[in-house]
Amino acid sequence: MTHLALLAQQLDQIFVLAAHWLLSDLPAALQPLCSAILSVAAIIIVFATLFAITTWLERKGLGRMQNRYGPNRVGPFGLLQPIADGVKSLTKEDIVPITADHAVHFLAPVLLVAASFMGFAVLPIGRNMVLVNLNAGVLYFFAIGSMMELAVFMAGWSSRSKYSLLGAMRAIAQMISYEVPLVLASIVVIMQAGSLSTVSIVDLQASYTGIWPHWFVFTPWGFAGFILFMIAATAESNRSPFDLPEGESEIIAGYYTEYSGFKFALFFLGEYIGMFATSGMAITLFLGGWSAPFSFLTWVPSYVWFFAKLLAIISVFIWIRGTLPRLRMDQLMNLAWEFMLPMALFNLFTAGLWHFLAAGSLRWLVCSTMVVVPCILLSRGLKHKKKFQVRTYHYSQ
Amino acid sequence: MVGEGILKGMAETARNFFGSYFRKDRLTTVQYPEQRDPPIEAARSFPFLVYDGEDWQQGMRCVACQICEKECPPKCIFIEKSKDKKPDANGKPQFFPATFNIDISVCMSCQICVEVCPFDAIKMDVVTDLSSGDRFGGLLLDRQRLAKSDQYYNSIHPTEAAAVDARLAAERARQEAKAKAAAEAKSAADAKLAAVTQAQPEIGGPR
Numbered sequence: 001m002t003h004l005a006l007l008a009q010q011l012d013q014i015f016v017l018a019a020h021w022l023l024s025d026l027p028a029a030l031q032p033l034c035s036a037i038l039s040v041a042a043i044i045i046v047f048a049t050l051f052a053i054t055t056w057l058e059r060k061g062l063g064r065m066q067n068r069y070g071p072n073r074v075g076p077f078g079l080l081q082p083i084a085d086g087v088k089s090l091t092k093e094d095i096v097p098i099t100a101d102h103a104v105h106f107l108a109p110v111l112l113v114a115a116s117f118m119g120f121a122v123l124p125i126g127r128n129m130v131l132v133n134l135n136a137g138v139l140y141f142f143a144i145g146s147m148m149e150l151a152v153f154m155a156g157w158s159s160r161s162k163y164s165l166l167g168a169m170r171a172i173a174q175m176i177s178y179e180v181p182l183v184l185a186s187i188v189v190i191m192q193a194g195s196l197s198t199v200s201i202v203d204l205q206a207s208y209t210g211i212w213p214h215w216f217v218f219t220p221w222g223f224a225g226f227i228l229f230m231i232a233a234t235a236e237s238n239r240s241p242f243d244l245p246e247g248e249s250e251i252i253a254g255y256y257t258e259y260s261g262f263k264f265a266l267f268f269l270g271e272y273i274g275m276f277a278t279s280g281m282a283i284t285l286f287l288g289g290w291s292a293p294f295s296f297l298t299w300v301p302s303y304v305w306f307f308a309k310l311l312a313i314i315s316v317f318i319w320i321r322g323t324l325p326r327l328r329m330d331q332l333m334n335l336a337w338e339f340m341l342p343m344a345l346f347n348l349f350t351a352g353l354w355h356f357l358a359a360g361s362l363r364w365l366v367c368s369t370m371v372v373v374p375c376i377l378l379s380r381g382l383k384h385k386k387k388f389q390v391r392t393y394h395y396s397q
Numbered sequence: 398m399v400g401e402g403i404l405k406g407m408a409e410t411a412r413n414f415f416g417s418y419f420r421k422d423r424l425t426t427v428q429y430p431e432q433r434d435p436p437i438e439a440a441r442s443f444p445f446l447v448y449d450g451e452d453w454q455q456g457m458r459c460v461a462c463q464i465c466e467k468e469c470p471p472k473c474i475f476i477e478k479s480k481d482k483k484p485d486a487n488g489k490p491q492f493f494p495a496t497f498n499i500d501i502s503v504c505m506s507c508q509i510c511v512e513v514c515p516f517d518a519i520k521m522d523v524v525t526d527l528s529s530g531d532r533f534g535g536l537l538l539d540r541q542r543l544a545k546s547d548q549y550y551n552s553i554h555p556t557e558a559a560a561v562d563a564r565l566a567a568e569r570a571r572q573e574a575k576a577k578a579a580a581e582a583k584s585a586a587d588a589k590l591a592a593v594t595q596a597q598p599e600i601g602g603p604r
Contacts, residue, residue: 064417065410069426324403325409379400 008028010297015042015303016128039131043120050310051272052082056338057380058318059083065322092261097160104158109256109263112151112270118144119277122198126290126303126390128334130199137198138190142183148274149175149341152255155267159258170329171245174235177336178242180231182278185225187214189285198281199280203288210294215288220367221351224375228288229345230313233282237275239317242282243330279313280306293295338377346374436553441521443473443501444510446543453544454493456485457516461494465510465519473503496541501527517561525552 010017023031056071056079071078075391122137124130134301139378149172193201205215214394216222235242246254256267266281283289287309290302327335350370357363417423427434450456461478478498485491510519522545530534550557 061414061491067423067425069415069424319407319414323416325404379399385553 005299008301012127012301016300020100036131043131043316044117047117047120047273047276048269050276050307050313052086053274054272054314055082055085055268057314061315061318062063062322062327065319066266070388088225089265090262094261094263095258096260099160101158101160104154106263107157108155109259109266109270111154112148113266113273114273115147115151116270116277118147119274120280120304123277123280123284124202124289125280125306126301129290133197133199133213136164136196136206138186138196138201139196141277142161142179142186144362145274145278146175148236148270151270155259156255157369159255159257163251163253163257164250164255166244167247167257170247170251171238171255173329174203174238174242174244174332174336176336177333178340180234181228181336181340181344184341185228185232185347186226186281186285188221188347191348192216192222192355198284198289199224202284202291205288206291208295213288213291213295215286215291217286217288220364220371221354222286224347224350224371226301228340228347229282229286230316231335231340233275233278234317234320235332236278237271238322239271239275241327242332243326244329249274269293269387275317276314279317283309283311334382339382342378343374346370354389399445409543413466421504424592433477436523438554438556440523441506441508442525442601443506443522443527443538444499444508444519444543445545446540447484447518447520448544449547453541453546456546457544458485458493459494460485460516460518461497464513465517468509468513469504470488470507470509471505472506472507473500474498475500481598494540497543499543500536502536504531506515520550520554521555528561562577 009345014323019035022038023034024033055215056287059081060070060078074080074084096102100320119141121131148159152171152175153168154167156171159165189201190196193204195201195204238245240291246252246256251257256264259267260296265280283306283363292298292302292305350367353365353370354367357366413423428601433603447458448456451460461476463476465477466472466476475498476494476498478494479495483493506521508521509514511521527536547558547562551562
């Protein structure tokens with residue numbers, strides 16, 4: 001039995017041990033640098049591969065939801081489609097508008113990809129598998145996340161195209177609006193964990209009562225926080241139903257209208273990597289990071305759980321994209337400021353109350369009520385505001 | 398409550414997703430180059446030339462009257478009339494097109510050539526996969542590429558072709574009847590003349 005346990009432990013730590021073994025012969029002065037380079041390379045390769053798989057999964061999934069086959073030509077089940085897409089985008093002509101600001105136009109996709117990859121630095125992908133254990137990891141993550149807005153606006157502004165600029169302005173309005181509930185929804189976890197370090201947040205959730213884990217999503221405030229976080233994350237990553245910045249039907253492709261070939265592919269990559277990073281943060285904060293969902297499944301390597309949860313969240317993202325139509329701008333803003341923000345603030349009170357009440361069913365009842373009642377009232381408020389009237393244009397008459 | 402409609406919609410897409418794996422009738426996609434839907438009878442793409450019989454040069458219905466060339470709005474038809482006559486499918490000597498080109502990159506599929514043709518020689522095709530690597534030569538169809546048999550015409554537009562064939566057959570029968578009547582009348586007249594000449598041999602005699 002102990003033999004098996006040892007094997008499971010070694011399997012769990014296989015990448016950590018492999019990295020140690022690889023670097024053990026290097027001089028001690030070089031080791032930290034090489035270790036970092038190795039980890040960064042691993043992160044880039046793994047998540048770029050996941051991006052390729054996700055594009056295939058998304059096209060297949062959306063196809064099936066619309067009763068189509070999806071890609072089925074390149075390779076078995078169309079599995080080599082990402083390679084074909086890659087070849088296509090690499091061989092396409094790279095067009096830069098003549099009036100564009102060339103330097104900024106070039107830098108925007110690079111910055112977007114760099115910013116989206118930097119978030120992974122603090123995500124614990126498995127037990128002992130984190131690039132840097134910052135004691136302000138969550139703060140770092142959100143700070144890096146807001147760099148993506150800069151990249152988006154650089155793209156929109158430098159293209160010198162009306163569609164690009166409109167898309168960028170929409171993106172800025174949307175991303176800044178949803179950054180507020182995104183951060184507020186994650187504060188409840190920080191309150192409970194008493195730490196900004198992602199590693200200690202996951203460690204706190206990786207314990208069990210009976211077979212059940214102590215994930216924060218299994219508390220009233222954690223559940224509400226998770227839902228709010230996921231809605232805000234969808235808006236942050238510009239995905240349907242919050243894909244106004246790209247709104248194909250009205251502004252071509254939004255801020256990346258003027259990009260083609262490989263730069264367009266970089267934008268695509270950046271968006272997906274950003275989505276993975278935010279989903280990874282949601283997993284870390286609410287879904288117990290790399291911890292197993294049941295105590296009897298802890299022998300499965302921790303990184304398997306992380307990627308299983310990530311794929312589950314990606315599937316839900318795809319499912320939502322296949323279901324919901326795009327919101328209108330006013331609906332988008334109303335949702336952010338009139339529903340998500342008050343809900344997130346209420347949730348802070350709920351989490352505080354949970355902390356000070358004694359454990360038991362009373363705590364559950366009180367906190368659940370504190371989540372459900374504001375939700376119903378606020379959603380009613382959203383519904384009752386639907387009054388349509390004839391618009392008057394003051395300046396055109 | 399907010400989210401009710403969202404959940405309903407998500408249930409619907411989930412049903413589509415799983416249903417598409419178990420019910421083949423949900424997936425209406427035809428895997429195009431390998432599988433094809435039967436051609437639609439009322440469809441039309443570009444004109445082609447109908448021929449009767451086996452040999453396309455022999456059976457070409459077109460007599461190079463050049464009406465279609467004159468009527469064609471985008472002027473995509475080019476015809477050169479033959480110098481000599483060749484017997485057509487019925488054995489009647491006719492002019493024939495020495496050259497008959499249609500530039501389908503210019504053609505707008507208006508069907509006016511078909512409307513004006515007095516010989517039912519030009520009809521609309523249903524093929525659409527005409528793309529070519531050669532954008533000049535590949536899209537300029539000569540008379541050999543344009544020539545398609547009457548059987549083919551019958552297979553793509555059965556109703557229309559049946560009507561055309563019936564009309565042509567009726568016309569041919571009428572012509573034949575007329576020729577026969579003419580021949581009979583001629584032979585009767587000949588016989589009469591012969592009888593008359595026999596009865597009165599001295600009528601044209603010397604004065």
